[in-house]
Amino acid sequence: MLELGVCYYPEQWPREKWEQDANRMVELGLAWVRIGEFAWARIEPSPGEFHWEWLDEAIDVLGGAGLKVILGTPTAAPPKWLVDRHPDILPVDARGVVRKFGARRHYCFSSRRYREEATRITEAMAARYGENAYVHAWQTDNEYGDHDTIYSYSDEALRAFRLWLAERYETVDELNRAWGTSFWAMHYNSFDEVELPNNLVEEPSPTHIVDFIRFSSDQVKSFNRAQVDIIRAHSPGRPVTHNFMSQNTDFDHHKVGEDIDIASWDVYPMGGLLNGRLAVEDKAHYMRVGDPDQPAFNHDLYRSVGRGRVWVMEQQPGPVNWAAHNQSPADGMVRLWTWLAYAHGVDMVSYFRWRQVPFAQEQFHAGLLLPNSEADQGYLEVAQVAEEMKGLPKGERRDKAQVAILLDYNSRWATRALPQGRSYSAAATALDWYSTVSRLGVDVDFIGQHSDLDGYQLVLAPDLVIADAAFVERLAKSGAKVLFGARSGSKTEDMHIPEGLPPGPLSALIDVSIARVESLPDFHKETVLYGNETFEAGVWRETIRTSEMVLATFDGEYRNGAPALVGNDKARYLATAARGALLQKVIDDALGWAGVESLSDLGDLRVTRRGRLRFAFNFGKTTAEVPAPEAATFHVGGRRLAPVGVAIWTE
């Protein structure tokens, strides 16, 4: 069953409003309330002087009204007095400039001092509230990675990076080998000679870059793990979550996900649209509904990160403040996004925020209530969702999908370190593949190389740059067929070209050998001939040598007739970064090949299922027909679905 919640900041409102707010939340149908994640300076206004009383009271009021409290550790915002005492807490940007106090996330993950302090405040908070009857869950910190804060170029980071390298490589010779320091005479005689990869004359070794990302990712994991361990010790039985950001790949979310009980994420589709992959005309088309696939992509991704458990910690309730432009969603979208989340396996949707705050940075960010406490549009839509929920069958869980998309953080970092072509975007590629499958009405799970492959009929690997041998072996043994995109298998863990050419270990599945790669500007067009149709190819092209069956060929002036898609019974390899119609053709064929049932192109409609429940969402501008059988029972909406409409049925 879908539960609803809201983010609330008692410290920002007069004491006399708390009861009224809490009662109104319950009345609206909310079950959860998140608090506390930026409250350090209120809890400990000066060194060692704790003011718990207001927080005690806030929890009492909220809990007493019937709400389950999610308590955030306040480490995303260390107080000024702390930063002034220990300036080595502050992060340093890539230009070498200290990033000052005055907003949030002003800490370096490698600061030893900050680790101590973050541990100290977490310990204090967990000790005080761990057994509090109203505290039902915990959130660590807030949005790791927001404002580009994973990477810090401080002295503390340098020190920690050298230690990390020493642990990884054991000998400096091994580092020299991995980084390829015989190139340009970058040779190191000791780990203490290594620098952080900023402010260099030219780009550093790609292995240097990727190792710095891996190191930084590990710092996040251990920072988070320290808090989780403390919370679990003091607050057994309460799930711990962290609220991730959409599509952030600055650290390995799978690895941080291992240490928490539920993955949650923050859903802001309006800014997601404007910052996203779509062409300007598509952005205009979806202006007030967002990219139809971006929220679903992240629900599915974080369901994987949370090993099946996923929440929405912050759902946009109206226009926000932080994008280049901040358009209003269409009326009805808050409801639609809530049902979309539920359909994709989300069990709790919490809105950000209860009431629009009339001061400080985010005062243009809508809430469920206007600043004067009148209900805003979002409030009305939440009330509708709460009402509709009552009519639905209970207890439905999302089933495992037949199709899995592989999202490998290590591979992302590989393309970041060696992009090779400015037009190639790994983020856009992943979302394009996901979107293509979704438009064909097929549900998807995300997986990592560590994931169980059981039951998948088709694995899609858009750009598994660094494939590990164990994964390839498991894939080989699984019943899944697999479609590899360009760049797959093109680097080793050391960021080298595999011996015997790419795709390295994937050669065990398919006999291809990549003899040449090239990246192309957007204004140049290559074409592919696939089954008598000609398609536009992408901005990345490879020349492959193969003994496999050729399914499609390049067509044009350069190496006309060269294979563009080849395959055998187990695996296919696509030699271009396909988009649009070509990608749809490739994936549609692959679904058929793998025996996965699909629909014809849904256009702006999306359908998905959770247990027995079937869902349809209309992101278009005209009424659409829902692909439900005659005998379907509609619980919400109906067969004819207006724009911004939601239909839920059982068959």
Next chain:
Amino acid sequence: MLELGVCYYPEQWPREKWEQDANRMVELGLAWVRIGEFAWARIEPSPGEFHWEWLDEAIDVLGGAGLKVILGTPTAAPPKWLVDRHPDILPVDARGVVRKFGARRHYCFSSRRYREEATRITEAMAARYGENAYVHAWQTDNEYGDHDTIYSYSDEALRAFRLWLAERYETVDELNRAWGTSFWAMHYNSFDEVELPNNLVEEPSPTHIVDFIRFSSDQVKSFNRAQVDIIRAHSPGRPVTHNFMSQNTDFDHHKVGEDIDIASWDVYPMGGLLNGRLAVEDKAHYMRVGDPDQPAFNHDLYRSVGRGRVWVMEQQPGPVNWAAHNQSPADGMVRLWTWLAYAHGVDMVSYFRWRQVPFAQEQFHAGLLLPNSEADQGYLEVAQVAEEMKGLPKGERRDKAQVAILLDYNSRWATRALPQGRSYSAAATALDWYSTVSRLGVDVDFIGQHSDLDGYQLVLAPDLVIADAAFVERLAKSGAKVLFGARSGSKTEDMHIPEGLPPGPLSALIDVSIARVESLPDFHKETVLYGNETFEAGVWRETIRTSEMVLATFDGEYRNGAPALVGNDKARYLATAARGALLQKVIDDALGWAGVESLSDLGDLRVTRRGRLRFAFNFGKTTAEVPAPEAATFHVGGRRLAPVGVAIWTE
């Protein structure tokens, strides 16, 4: 009567040229000459060693020839020896990098040392020349704000900012309240914990930003005031001016204007066009004549800043050097701009510069003379103006207009601190409103919230973000009707959303309540239905609740039928950042509503009046008919006005 002048740098030319230059200036019809504003290193080449003799002589030569000297204090360019002795004079940029000596304006307004030194040299200069018979006016410093020099992030600025905050807020609790530091736990325990708002992890509190701007503006005011006080003490009866830049809003010009006798500004329409608000096709159309409204806008604005008295200190005499491209104005434009200035109330136009300098940074900047002293085009046009002036009735003053546009610096800073949408430009909005009125043949005054409202029939407030209660009360009592643009009244002085929603205090005039705002990218189009016509709306849209009459509505997919323009007998509120045809319709209707007579759209023609004189200027590419009565007497030009033409008549 219009007086003419020129900027001259005796220190840049051999002594033997001075007499000849001075005589030629007089012969050309010039009455004024500005000198001295970058001459510190010549006056005091080493510490305490003053070389006045050359300046004495220059003043003697120029004054002796019959010219009135405007003497500039040389504080815009401290000498190298001074900077080397006191490096804390230097400003620091937003990245934290010291801005070095080698050009000009290399000082921090908060440097205590520089205050002393600027006072010292001003005192010395005023003491020496205060009673000089040839010195008829003074200029303080030069172009405050040029090269982004209002904001400095030095230690001196930090120290002064903290003191300023302590004075403003008295207690740090009050600062915490105003800045909203309960948000993101930005809480301060003392004023000494506050940082400058640069190099933060994320944007600071908008109140933090606006306070830093207010502080910086106050620093300019007190820096300028110190010089004015010294000059007035030594040189009674001589007016003091400062030459402002066009459309700079980095500090409050009204406030600096209070301390001087005449506002002057520097007129460079060619660069103004290229850097300005117009679309590329309009820039191409006006390539050699400039934006028709940008110079007039600034004449009218600085007439207000100078409380009725306005000069042009620097008039572009041909192509310049500092823009991205430096096109030549059409032949005739120097004359046209001079007459335009006079028409808009300017009493003295000084050209920059006498002779093109063959060395250093500005050698591509035209003068009235070529480097070899031949007359350039501008010289010939000045001669024409001087001749034409003789035939005009004397003593005409510009009358107060019926329409006032409110330009509030504090509100500008509010939109800068919280832009909320990248497409919204307060600068373009103000100029668009001005231009729209001008195209309808209506004269305009600029006002601030401090201004007398007597006699205005219509007040236009394009975006009075922060309205003060006293102004609203005076406006209510005045006979003026008022048209408010979107965002009006949307913030308090503390940069909060007003209690009870925007437009806060303006609700006293009109019953509207802004329930939602949104900003839109340029590629998205909203439309408005206004009197059966459909118009394109702007990049900012508001949802308003109102009991007032609805004059126009939004029309389209999102909240179709929502009010776009509402009003009562006193006030109207426009819920979109209108441009183009919609803005013209709104303003045209408002003029009629307020009983202000207007003409139909003048296209590329502009008309205005100064006392009994009527002026028309043709910025177009074809001959135009001047809207003069049959009986008009033409003093300059005639009824048929060729491109680049000027007509002056009485009726």
Next chain:
Amino acid sequence: MLELGVCYYPEQWPREKWEQDANRMVELGLAWVRIGEFAWARIEPSPGEFHWEWLDEAIDVLGGAGLKVILGTPTAAPPKWLVDRHPDILPVDARGVVRKFGARRHYCFSSRRYREEATRITEAMAARYGENAYVHAWQTDNEYGDHDTIYSYSDEALRAFRLWLAERYETVDELNRAWGTSFWAMHYNSFDEVELPNNLVEEPSPTHIVDFIRFSSDQVKSFNRAQVDIIRAHSPGRPVTHNFMSQNTDFDHHKVGEDIDIASWDVYPMGGLLNGRLAVEDKAHYMRVGDPDQPAFNHDLYRSVGRGRVWVMEQQPGPVNWAAHNQSPADGMVRLWTWLAYAHGVDMVSYFRWRQVPFAQEQFHAGLLLPNSEADQGYLEVAQVAEEMKGLPKGERRDKAQVAILLDYNSRWATRALPQGRSYSAAATALDWYSTVSRLGVDVDFIGQHSDLDGYQLVLAPDLVIADAAFVERLAKSGAKVLFGARSGSKTEDMHIPEGLPPGPLSALIDVSIARVESLPDFHKETVLYGNETFEAGVWRETIRTSEMVLATFDGEYRNGAPALVGNDKARYLATAARGALLQKVIDDALGWAGVESLSDLGDLRVTRRGRLRFAFNFGKTTAEVPAPEAATFHVGGRRLAPVGVAIWTE
């Protein structure tokens, strides 16, 4: 005769591959191998501890197989231990940030310590290998100027700059005069007051900028010269070269060229196309063949820099890694570029690199071999060239051309210091003029102002901003006619406008006087009437006064009828930065005027000659007819030339 070679890095490959590689090189037809230029850390892994044995052995293996070794000094990559010992070696960027170790070229040319160290390692290397029988040539350092490394803003650079200024100007008064410090009171009392021209409030004096460039250029010259002197002392009879970059004008290549025996350069036409002057549609057209004129331009330029001797040290053998996009050249282009080089006077073409390296920064850069040692496309094409070479007449040298283009580094720096218009590109202008001549089938030499003018019929001076009197005098006495482009003669050596207006000393050749200049944005179009045809003019326009014959006039709204091209029997002056059809018309006429035979527009075909050999290259997409006489003997290709085709014949 054309010799072939390759760049090889024994330190990057297992010892057991060396013999096989060496033998295969010989078998392929290669005569030269370049090694050693980044090997410092391998040669001297810790202070004073030299490991020559591997290099001894590598030279033995390569030389023993029959290859001539070009040995590079390893100074482009100082080891980490050296940088850690002496951090003042590191360069500082224009923001003032130290550029760290981790890539290459991490040294400041002004570091005294680095001069000593570079000298020490060069001495050691030259002493050891100077008389080695296999070492046939030397290369100093590698690609001076790559990664923007000519300009360093370190303390060492400041110190050296002040000394350089003291030497240049002798007295600070003279510097004050030259820099025009009476402008903005920038006056200096001593050389020690002068700063480097970075992080200023506004742009510094243009003379300050140009002097800093001149100084930096001189630092490169003396740095290089020190190595050359050492090598010549130890290795008499072996030519010394340096591998320049295409179109780099950060230092004076003519001056560095004086000190070496052969100029070489590195040929990367794919990135050259994408970064280059052409419009997007032309870039799309030439996507896989590159700008037809960019390689030839540089061959001709470096032939001049090398005073007749020019090599290609690095020839792109396939796609590379460093451009924004890295497209593959068409199959056949490696062969075409090799023959093009030979045709333009290159005597040795060395490919970069032997085998694609599977690690570090350049792993996406193709080699002649794939990483697994299979032959890549380039290998096959080199084999074809080697075979074709056998059939050609031997001993042909390129003759002096009839037409010379003047490329003056000092003038380039002048337009960089005072661009005056963002649309004007001196680099594009030079290449446009070269390309226009080439399309008319006419061979070109590049010259500097120092060059011998004997035998030229036409000198083209696209923008000789700073003309020296001696050159003008020699030009006057020569038999050559001359066409000057806009901006010619517009500055003195001090970066002043010449007395009596531009074109200063050129007035001795042609009676023109530039009364006004203007720069225009690309969206504005001026037109020129030339012999009854109307042409689009360029982004730079001048108003000239002249008594010479007017050959073409401006045509349009602004100064209609003003001269656009004027001339007498000796010289012509073009008052606009002409491009495209106008430039072709101007140059075509000038060729006729000078009695130089030309062809009609060749389109995508290029023809040139080396001694008796005639060459044609087809850069187009369709088969073209070669302009060979009936009786021609074809040695390579034939009369009908397919795309990517090469024809070589004698007549």
